[in-house]
Amino acid sequence: MCGIVGVYSKEPVARDLFYGLNTLQHRGQESCGLAVSHGKDMHCHKGMGLVQEVFREDILKTLTKGNVGIGHVRYSTAGGSTEFNTQPLLGFSKGNRVAMAHNGNLINSQLLRTRLEEDGMMFQTTIDSEVILYLISRYYNGDMVEAVEKTMSYIKGAYSVVILMEDTLVAFRDPYGFRPLVMGKRGDDYIFASETGVIDVLGGEFVRDIEPGEIVIVKDGEMKTHITSQIAPMSSCIFEHIYFARTDAILDGVNTYEFRVKTGEILAKEHKVDADIVVPVPDSGWPGAIGFSKESGIEVKEGLVKNRYMGRTFIKPTQKEREIAVKLKLNPIAQVVKGKKVVLVDDSIVRGTTSKRLIQSIRAAGAKEVHMRITSPPVTHPCYFGIDTPRRKSLIAANSTVEEIREEIGADSLGFISIDGLREAAGKDYKFCKACFDGEYPLDPCVL
Amino acid sequence: MCGIVGVYSKEPVARDLFYGLNTLQHRGQESCGLAVSHGKDMHCHKGMGLVQEVFREDILKTLTKGNVGIGHVRYSTAGGSTEFNTQPLLGFSKGNRVAMAHNGNLINSQLLRTRLEEDGMMFQTTIDSEVILYLISRYYNGDMVEAVEKTMSYIKGAYSVVILMEDTLVAFRDPYGFRPLVMGKRGDDYIFASETGVIDVLGGEFVRDIEPGEIVIVKDGEMKTHITSQIAPMSSCIFEHIYFARTDAILDGVNTYEFRVKTGEILAKEHKVDADIVVPVPDSGWPGAIGFSKESGIEVKEGLVKNRYMGRTFIKPTQKEREIAVKLKLNPIAQVVKGKKVVLVDDSIVRGTTSKRLIQSIRAAGAKEVHMRITSPPVTHPCYFGIDTPRRKSLIAANSTVEEIREEIGADSLGFISIDGLREAAGKDYKFCKACFDGEYPLDPCVL
Amino acid sequence: MCGIVGVYSKEPVARDLFYGLNTLQHRGQESCGLAVSHGKDMHCHKGMGLVQEVFREDILKTLTKGNVGIGHVRYSTAGGSTEFNTQPLLGFSKGNRVAMAHNGNLINSQLLRTRLEEDGMMFQTTIDSEVILYLISRYYNGDMVEAVEKTMSYIKGAYSVVILMEDTLVAFRDPYGFRPLVMGKRGDDYIFASETGVIDVLGGEFVRDIEPGEIVIVKDGEMKTHITSQIAPMSSCIFEHIYFARTDAILDGVNTYEFRVKTGEILAKEHKVDADIVVPVPDSGWPGAIGFSKESGIEVKEGLVKNRYMGRTFIKPTQKEREIAVKLKLNPIAQVVKGKKVVLVDDSIVRGTTSKRLIQSIRAAGAKEVHMRITSPPVTHPCYFGIDTPRRKSLIAANSTVEEIREEIGADSLGFISIDGLREAAGKDYKFCKACFDGEYPLDPCVL
Amino acid sequence: MCGIVGVYSKEPVARDLFYGLNTLQHRGQESCGLAVSHGKDMHCHKGMGLVQEVFREDILKTLTKGNVGIGHVRYSTAGGSTEFNTQPLLGFSKGNRVAMAHNGNLINSQLLRTRLEEDGMMFQTTIDSEVILYLISRYYNGDMVEAVEKTMSYIKGAYSVVILMEDTLVAFRDPYGFRPLVMGKRGDDYIFASETGVIDVLGGEFVRDIEPGEIVIVKDGEMKTHITSQIAPMSSCIFEHIYFARTDAILDGVNTYEFRVKTGEILAKEHKVDADIVVPVPDSGWPGAIGFSKESGIEVKEGLVKNRYMGRTFIKPTQKEREIAVKLKLNPIAQVVKGKKVVLVDDSIVRGTTSKRLIQSIRAAGAKEVHMRITSPPVTHPCYFGIDTPRRKSLIAANSTVEEIREEIGADSLGFISIDGLREAAGKDYKFCKACFDGEYPLDPCVL
DSSP states (O other): OEEEEEEEOSSOOHHHHHHHHHHTGGGOOSEEEEEEEETTEEEEEEEESOHHHHSOHHHHGGGOOOSEEEEEEEOOOSSOOSGGGOSSEEEEETTEEEEEEEEEEESSHHHHHHHHHHTTOOBOOSSTHHHHHHHHHHHOSSOHHHHHHHHHHHOOEEEEEEEEETTEEEEEEOTTOOSOOEEEEETTEEEEESSHHHHHHTTOEEEEEOOTTEEEEEETTEEEEEEOSOOOOOOEETHIIIIISOTTOEETTEEHHHHHHHHHHHHHHHTOOOOSEEEEOTTTHHHHHHHHHHHHOOEEOOOEEEOTTOOSOOOOOSHHHHHHHHHHHEEEOHHHHTTOEEEEEESOOSSSHHHHHHHHHHHHTTOSEEEEEESSOOOOSOOSSSOOOOOGGGOHHHHSOHHHHHHHHTOSEEEEOOHHHHHHHHOTTOOEEOHHHHOOOSSOTTTO | OEEEEEEEOSSOOHHHHHHHHHHTGGGOOSEEEEEEEETTEEEEEEEESOHHHHSOHHHHGGGOOOSEEEEEEEOOOSSOOSGGGOSSEEEEETTEEEEEEEEEEESSHHHHHHHHHHTTOOBOOSSTHHHHHHHHHHHOSSOHHHHHHHHHHHOOEEEEEEEEETTEEEEEEOTTOOSOOEEEEETTEEEEESSHHHHHHTTOEEEEEOOTTEEEEEETTEEEEEEOSOOOOOOEETHIIIIISOTTOEETTEEHHHHHHHHHHHHHHHTOOOOSEEEEOTTTHHHHHHHHHHHHOOEEOOOEEEOTTOOSOOOOOSHHHHHHHHHHHEEEOHHHHTTOEEEEEESOOSSSHHHHHHHHHHHHTTOSEEEEEESSOOOOSOOSSSOOOOOGGGOHHHHSOHHHHHHHHTOSEEEEOOHHHHHHHHOTTOOEEOHHHHOOOSSOTTTO | OEEEEEEEOSSOOHHHHHHHHHHTGGGOOSEEEEEEEETTEEEEEEEESOHHHHSOHHHHGGGOOOSEEEEEEEOOOSSOOSGGGOSSEEEEETTEEEEEEEEEEESSHHHHHHHHHHTTOOBOOSSTHHHHHHHHHHHOSSOHHHHHHHHHHHOOEEEEEEEEETTEEEEEEOTTOOSOOEEEEETTEEEEESSHHHHHHTTOEEEEEOOTTEEEEEETTEEEEEEOSOOOOOOEETHIIIIISOTTOEETTEEHHHHHHHHHHHHHHHTOOOOSEEEEOTTTHHHHHHHHHHHHOOEEOOOEEEOTTOOSOOOOOSHHHHHHHHHHHEEEOHHHHTTOEEEEEESOOSSSHHHHHHHHHHHHTTOSEEEEEESSOOOOSOOSSSOOOOOGGGOHHHHSOHHHHHHHHTOSEEEEOOHHHHHHHHOTTOOEEOHHHHOOOSSOTTTO | OEEEEEEEOSSOOHHHHHHHHHHTGGGOOSEEEEEEEETTEEEEEEEESOHHHHSOHHHHGGGOOOSEEEEEEEOOOSSOOSGGGOSSEEEEETTEEEEEEEEEEESSHHHHHHHHHHTTOOBOOSSTHHHHHHHHHHHOSSOHHHHHHHHHHHOOEEEEEEEEETTEEEEEEOTTOOSOOEEEEETTEEEEESSHHHHHHTTOEEEEEOOTTEEEEEETTEEEEEEOSOOOOOOEETHIIIIISOTTOEETTEEHHHHHHHHHHHHHHHTOOOOSEEEEOTTTHHHHHHHHHHHHOOEEOOOEEEOTTOOSOOOOOSHHHHHHHHHHHEEEOHHHHTTOEEEEEESOOSSSHHHHHHHHHHHHTTOSEEEEEESSOOOOSOOSSSOOOOOGGGOHHHHSOHHHHHHHHTOSEEEEOOHHHHHHHHOTTOOEEOHHHHOOOSSOTTTO
16 A cells, blocks of 8 residues: 655756645555655655655755656555655665656565575565565666567566656556556646645646556656456455545546445445434545435534644553544544434455444443444455555454444444445446455465 | 643653644744643643644653643734743742643733842743733632732732642632633543543543633542632633634534524524625634525635744745745635625725735635625724734725725625624623723723 | 853854864863854754864854854763753843853752742753842843842852853953953954964964953954952963963963973972883873983883774773773884883872773783882862862772772883972962862862 | 674674674675574664664664674775665575675676676676675586685686575685685684784784685584685785774785884884974874884884764865864874974875874974874875775876975975885785876776
8 A cells, every 4th residue: 555656847846846746645554755856866755654745845946957757655454564664665776776666565575585585685674565665676678668578478466667767767567457547747847646636736637547557668758558467356445435535536548536425325225224424534534424324314414523733653552542543543522422323434344343343432431332333244254465454364354253342332323335236336337356345366376 | 822731640741731722723923832740740841832742742752640730822923923921920939839721811910020129039931821820829828719819809800810839739819700611531530621622632522611710720630619708700712713723613502613603693693695606714704604695595615725834933025025925924725706796705804904915815816706704893992901903004994984994995895793793693691801892991901 | 071162253153153163172072062153043052972073064154244243062972861951041131132151060060059049040951050040130230240249249160251242241350260261352253262273273362361360352353451459369271281282372470391391300200210112002102101211211112092083971891891992092003012111191180980990901901010100199087179180089099008909900110299399390370279189178078 | 995704603703793893893884784594584784873872782683593693894985885785785596585794896897787688687786796796606506615716717806705595604705816805713613804903802813814815614513625726926905904804804814013113114214303292184194103202213103182072974065164173183282283393194195184283283393393204105106906095197106206296295304104014014925906106907897
């Protein structure tokens, strides 16, 4: 779970990249970086923290040269959270500096890495993305399409990638289309990004999604495209629309906001309830709650206030502190929920612990009943393609029935949207990966 | 515009204060600090930045001693934004360390300061709050009530204050009750804070507001109260309820959430409109929009997506960048507003520049009409009691009619709630200062 | 043990102060600071660390305004080593900003502090110097001489002080003249400093020492002097010449380099020895060793190499590491000492532990005999006037005879210069405090 | 000009490396780093600044695992002074982490780099050392001797290298022996370092120099050595003994201290002078001055006091500041030089500017005559093997006769030691590179 951006212009692009990364900040808050190229010169700055922390004005001022560039935001993952693994990745290759930013996850990177090491290559990081950069470097002999296509014939998994070399910008997407990648234009400039919001913010026009298996190269002001011969079933990640992408995103033909409202409406049909108010779990719960309210006729109210300033890591050594932590993030508005039968609308249940504490605190604030409605089906299988779901043993839905989950989280009733409901909300043209709900992976994560 | 907190307990309170300050973070993001006392020892840590940045775990670990303490968050103001002016303010007074945190603004501090300096006092900061600390230090001779009462007889203006000396915690509020200050209990512990959310988060029970002119002292486990002889008309700041306080606050008898919903309802009655959707300006616009929707029957939709990560300071050197900046903070969801007659609900218009850019960007996203509805009356006069409104010449409503404002911001129609509407929403028992709407200051800011 | 500097000029003085503080760096490495004044404006920067660490070029660039200024370097003392206690101390007093830097130690500061607190004053630090600033502020009514003289009638102890207020520079020295303070001129500019080296480096001419009990004021380009009525026996600290001041200093009529060479010569007469080489303990041992060599005819050789980069604080958790630490700072040159009878010349023995380890390591490098010669008499009493000697129980010479010390440190012989020898080396006109050698304090540290 | 260290032990070595790097600090103050290995795990920390700044106690505490390790200090060079180029260099190679530290300079690195890039390798830095690491990685197939030997057959120039891979420590030196590398033992532990001082400080015994062309491997507690078939004339860098190494070093059979004293004696014979005092330029001038004094019978005196705290970079924007800068570093002791005929002993003249300003300031302090004596011959040619001498046009001796130099620097007389004198001082068994004096490079720096 990361975000990438690339801009090709006649003007310096560092500020465009900076604004683009800010717009993608919700996709990753651990680290960020950008690289801009100016002929043979390349300048790069990376660091741990939010975009605005890493790119203070004095840093941006040092990046004024470079009309082509790429950027990356990285999600906080459990293990290797170090400066070491920040992107863009860089290297010197055959007299050229190359930079690359990758969103997704390779499933055969370890195997490829071992082979490349046997062949004398040295790696600098522990992340799978480095394999892509080294393969491209190896196969590059003046023709970037050839180098990328050859690289794509070896790597397996989810990858949306932007590459910067001298004044050339390359963007490509894996044949399954797991992770999004869109293209926009602003006058003669080209913009590539994980989400359409970046194009909006930079004042560009959305052109289209990069196709699964497509390689796009912008050079000397011209855009060329190439579709690789690799064919695979389109497997766009529906969790982008469920909660990962920003509400204003349009990805692979799906309007995220409308999709979320529709999941609420369908949920209201699939799991009717007698209640007084619909309360969204902020922020992503709002459209689902509005849809639920519209379909059910039950009034929507803001019943939970979110602390906008809570960071990601939070140390909770004692039980008392753990209880405080929940209310610190989401405090019930007592005057709204007191004496009411509440429908709580959220986008997913992964481990169940947050839902449990939330329901407890709403009951403590005086709610008479709490009915939980979830705008995604139960998550029963881990994702190998870039969403940071835990192993099966921690997935509450992998080991419990809906009734058992309801009891565990202490809800009066619990309803998940069905996979069919999801398909209806997304529209029939949208082909998505639903492996996390049913275990049918488009690409076997174990055989390789 | 700041937030204060004080906790008296039998257990160490640094973490309580830390959670309390996090809960008050929306009241000030520039700097923060806390002081805890353990007999004669006092430990204090302050710094520029958010609570979670200033109080990293390793800092909190050094503050384990101290069962009584106070804290402060400070709002970013134009001028003296330096480490120098962070609170709590500290001093050694007659063998004791004293710490103080102040929310509000004195109007005669310069005069008092001059007199104290003539008398041989030395000041360390440029903020008005230091005068309060020095007066209390001067008048303290073992009886804190006497010292505070004497101090209150000299200082004029808005002040809600917590003071820490050895194991004693003091809280007091000016006779007009400009700024809020509430009291809670958690077992035998006492909690004082600018908002009730702090009491909720710390697991306490709300007891009551500190009365205007009241001095509360907690010492040796006992709470004593004293009402000063100074009498003044209650003048609670209604902007706390309009947008400053968090939605879950209950202050001076007003439920902030319900108040905001009601202002939306009243607004819908006072300024009817023919439209397709109601769109709140996030985040504080939600309850007003819900109220407007309920009364008018027009559906509420999320039409603007807010970037949750945008900091406060943002350099915008060029016109192009200034345009980007608006969309970076609030991007219209095109599929929601396209072709629609939109009612945009916001809490206030101060200079008008933000509203203007926002309406432009919604129109650019395809809206057919944009009708602006504001849940506060026009702000025509500056505040001298702690709200950071600009001078009159920058207040758009001080120099323009509603029609002129409408034209300036480019709305199809514009409606502000009336002062009577505000009174109706707050309830008849709530006496508030409305000087910023009509210039009738409860206390003359110029005579002194 | 600190260093102070003050410069009055027609040009900006921040860089002069910076160079001056660098020249005084040996007098204190814990923290430093400087303040410059420009009419009503005063700018100050302080911090923990070396002058070059605290005053990076970007900081210096912000201090370009101000033709008058003062500076301070602070020695690392055991207890209150915090940012809190850095100097110059600052305050607002009767409409003016005042800054002060103090070298020395008051013996009645606690008493004065208590009285001032009873009178309503608040203190900000725990250091004695703050009392001086507050008294001057209190007594200042337009006449600085009067304010300083009144202040001097209350404070007891060692103090050399520079004060900055608007465009006025004040320098004064206690009636005993414990700590040095010299005056220089550079064209029309005035320079005050703890040592003459500052005047040399800034390109000025040495004028004279500030007299004990003298107050000097520079204002409107004119220097005025005033001798207070307080009379006391001159008690210059001879440890300045023994090791504290830099070799190039000329203070109170004594040439530090010549003094040190002479102590070596006298020591060679007082404590003859049959040896092969004279080895100085670097760096301050060189002149004494040269003097010893000259008088005795024994060749001087560099037998210890000093690590120029070792910082001050050094954690030595294990015995093995403690042994490494000695050699890390001073490693014997084996080829010089092997098989030789070595005279080791050092300036003092305080606790004896360093001497012991040093002798061990020289023996381990092959020395046949090690004879220790010390250019100061045994230190038997603690200093209350600014030299950081330990309490009596840690002073090896307070509890042991010379023979016992010799045995403890493992030397083949040990000789200290006599007090008479010291007097001879300094010259008959130099009146010094010798309390640390015989306990006859010029000012009773206990009665007050 | 760098320093390297390697330690193989049964105990954790991070602290040994830390102390070793401190001991080598004079060889490079720009950046430093160390890597320790613990089976498959390797931990590395690097940074800009002094060893004590980069390795604070909290960092050292994180490096407790690892019984084998290497370290590096880097000299401040003109161009690429960035975090990027700090050593040890790291990589993942065939399942192993490898770290390397290099002292010296390759002359064919650019050529090799181009070839490796053509072959698909990616580089991460701009420094020559990376080529060595990548070649070893490429040729390593389980046999480290083979990999190093093959690498040595390609690389040309000066290199003393330590390598760390899992629990194996490798040390090797180029066939010319340009840069030093010594071996020591401490019990069963092995110590490799650029200078013998490291072995002394760590409590080990000096065993011997690593031979030119020798590869030493320590693994499973056993040391194995291998001499490569490459044969070259021994070309040890005599500047190590002239000024670069610390006074206590014994390298390639030469005692640095004794060598320096002897150069002073020979210089006194070669360039007699009638004078009153011999004054060393601190710190490295002391032994030469002592030798000169001994031979000439002229008394040695400390006539210049060095500021121990002056950092390396020092901004001198104006002429006035440039003059201050010289005195700030080295201030003449006026009472020593006044009215005297001074022999100033220094180790080298490169550009001549420092000597010129120094002589000016000694004359200004009252010296009657200043006679300069230099313990190295005139430097007429640049070094390509690791000493940071400037290009020929900046070398004063490359473009001027001795008499012209004398006039330029303003000395009354000037004498350099002869190359024969140098040979005599070093002893007949010592074969050294004297290319910087006569241009006869042992290895043609241009042909390759």
